[in-house]
Amino acid sequence: MNNAERLLVVDDDQSMRAALYESLTSCGYEVETAENGADALVKFKAGQFAGVVTDMRMPMMSGMDVLRGIKKIAPQTPVILITAYGTVNTAVEAMKEGAAEFIMKPFSLDDLEFAVKNVLAASVQTNADKAEGEENSNIYPIKEIITRDKKLLAIMDMLKNVAKSKSSILIQGESGTGKELFARYTYRHSNRRNMPFVAVNCAAIPAQLLESEMFGFEKGAFTGATVKKLGKFELANGGTLLLDEISEMDVQLQAKLLRVIQEAEVDRVGGKMPIPVDVRIIATTNADLQYRTAQKTFRADLYYRLNVIPVVVPPLRERNGDVNLLAEHFIKKYSQVNEKKEPVLTDAARAALKSYSWPGNVRELENVIERAVLICNEPAIDTEYLFPENTGTDSIVKKNTQPEEEMIMPNKSEQNEKASTLYEMEKNMIFETLNKFNWNKTKAAKILGISVRTMRNKLHEYGINDLSPEEK
Ligand SMILES: Nc1ncnc2c1ncn2[C@@H]1O[C@H](COP(=O)(O)OP(=O)(O)OP(=O)(O)O)[C@@H](O)[C@H]1O
Numbered sequence: 001m002n003n004a005e006r007l008l009v010v011d012d013d014q015s016m017r018a019a020l021y022e023s024l025t026s027c028g029y030e031v032e033t034a035e036n037g038a039d040a041l042v043k044f045k046a047g048q049f050a051g052v053v054t055d056m057r058m059p060m061m062s063g064m065d066v067l068r069g070i071k072k073i074a075p076q077t078p079v080i081l082i083t084a085y086g087t088v089n090t091a092v093e094a095m096k097e098g099a100a101e102f103i104m105k106p107f108s109l110d111d112l113e114f115a116v117k118n119v120l121a122a123s124v125q126t127n128a129d130k131a132e133g134e135e136n137s138n139i140y141p142i143k144e145i146i147t148r149d150k151k152l153l154a155i156m157d158m159l160k161n162v163a164k165s166k167s168s169i170l171i172q173g174e175s176g177t178g179k180e181l182f183a184r185y186t187y188r189h190s191n192r193r194n195m196p197f198v199a200v201n202c203a204a205i206p207a208q209l210l211e212s213e214m215f216g217f218e219k220g221a222f223t224g225a226t227v228k229k230l231g232k233f234e235l236a237n238g239g240t241l242l243l244d245e246i247s248e249m250d251v252q253l254q255a256k257l258l259r260v261i262q263e264a265e266v267d268r269v270g271g272k273m274p275i276p277v278d279v280r281i282i283a284t285t286n287a288d289l290q291y292r293t294a295q296k297t298f299r300a301d302l303y304y305r306l307n308v309i310p311v312v313v314p315p316l317r318e319r320n321g322d323v324n325l326l327a328e329h330f331i332k333k334y335s336q337v338n339e340k341k342e343p344v345l346t347d348a349a350r351a352a353l354k355s356y357s358w359p360g361n362v363r364e365l366e367n368v369i370e371r372a373v374l375i376c377n378e379p380a381i382d383t384e385y386l387f388p389e390n391t392g393t394d395s396i397v398k399k400n401t402q403p404e405e406e407m408i409m410p411n412k413s414e415q416n417e418k419a420s421t422l423y424e425m426e427k428n429m430i431f432e433t434l435n436k437f438n439w440n441k442t443k444a445a446k447i448l449g450i451s452v453r454t455m456r457n458k459l460h461e462y463g464i465n466d467l468s469p470e471e472k
Pocket residue numbers: 110143144145146147173174175176177178179180181182284285286326362363366412
């Protein structure tokens with residue numbers, strides 16, 4: 001697996017390119033960048049790449065053209081598309097053309113890392129067609145769980161014990177508490193660790209696509225399905241499937257998922273025969289699933305089926321002893337990444353970290369430290385480097401009073417510096433366009449290439465809900 005970690009990133013936008021470069025590099029990949037499609041194809045031919053990440057909207061050659069070009073040169077290489085105003089149509093078209101994955105803006109760096117890891121893991125598996133004996137977890141850097149908290153240590157112990165069984169695990173906890181980390185930890189301690197670990201983010205994939213993502217489709221299942229596509233269940237066969245943000249799965253699909261779990265077989269879309277699968281399921285959610293079942297937006301039978309082994313990860317504010325431990329861990333990490341001499345924390349900084357409520361949990365702490373390490377050129381990090389402006393923390397604190405809102409992607413991104421820029425960019429563009437068209441949402445949506453429904457959702461996220469009835 002020599003070249004398994006080399007990635008080609010294609011984006012015409014310089015700052016986006018830099019952000020992608022930086023974040024993927026920090027995840028341990030070797031990254032080369034190209035500023036347009038032609039440049040990308042030249043570089044791709046010259047070097048060996050494990051995968052390609054390309055923006056969709058670019059002048060001259062679009063991401064779709066890049067995808068087609070790559071598929072001609074090396075059909076096995078996975079291509080991830082970043083769609084700006086990802087309409088379902090573009091996504092469906094991209095999948096048909098063989099895109100391995102698409103990420104919709106705004107996305108957090110975690111989403112990106114997650115997508116890349118999974119796509120590479122799946123591609124290594126299908127390419128080599130040697131599911132057995134392959135140390136899958138080796139292809140991406142293992143992130144240790146850093147903690148001295150009794151509750152967390154007990155969870156780790158428990159997970160280690162149940163790792164070997166096939167029982168479903170439901171991990172609940174606020175955003176950024178480390179749910180995915182615990183899922184991977186379980187996988188590493190299972191005897192399925194040599195088999196694939198595949199993840200599906202149920203919130204990031206539009207409902208219309210999620211079914212074929214999970215269960216795959218047959219050639220000819222629908223217009224344009226020119227090749228058959230394996231679903232994540234089949235890709236995870238023998239291994240572990242992480243269903244991330246399961247609360248966001250629509251109710252109809254929940255019924256199908258339940259059937260798959262009960263029968264241990266999947267039906268590809270357009271398929272005639274069910275295909276047996278042996279998959280261990282770990283689901284995560286930051287919504288209160290039991291509450292959702294009472295609300296009838298989550299099937300109670302599926303909830304019980306998933307909740308065989310319940311895990312609740314406590315928020316960071318409830319494990320105060322971990323704050324400074326994690327802070328020091330991240331200082332070390334980001335000093336190394338940025339090739340800086342490791343700063344210490346002043347006493348005031350330590351106290352400030354400890355007394356803050358961390359609504360974004362460990363992810364937020366990591367972002368705060370990453371930024372502090374970057375901007376601080378002194379031997380000690382003081383409070384002002386941690387919380388330079390009150391504005392950011394205010395909005396995060398406010399968010400915390402509405403726990404249900406936490407699962408919405410843009411909020412998640414707000415906790416992330418770089419993703420927040422993307423989020424802002426999108427928001428600005430939507431407002432600019434709306435202003436240009438006197439707030440005629442239909443026209444603005446058309447110009448932006450998004451559906452009115454998406455526009456309405458976006459505005460809702462921004463706290464604007466005054467849509468007139470004729471726009472429905
Ligand atoms: N105990 C920990 N030690 C080290 N890193 C941690 C720990 N907990 C979380 N992290 C880091 O914090 C970030 C968020 O963790 P993770 O993605 O597992 O959270 P999550 O609960 O799945 O969040 P979300 O609900 O938003 O998906 C990751 O970068 C992860 O590596």
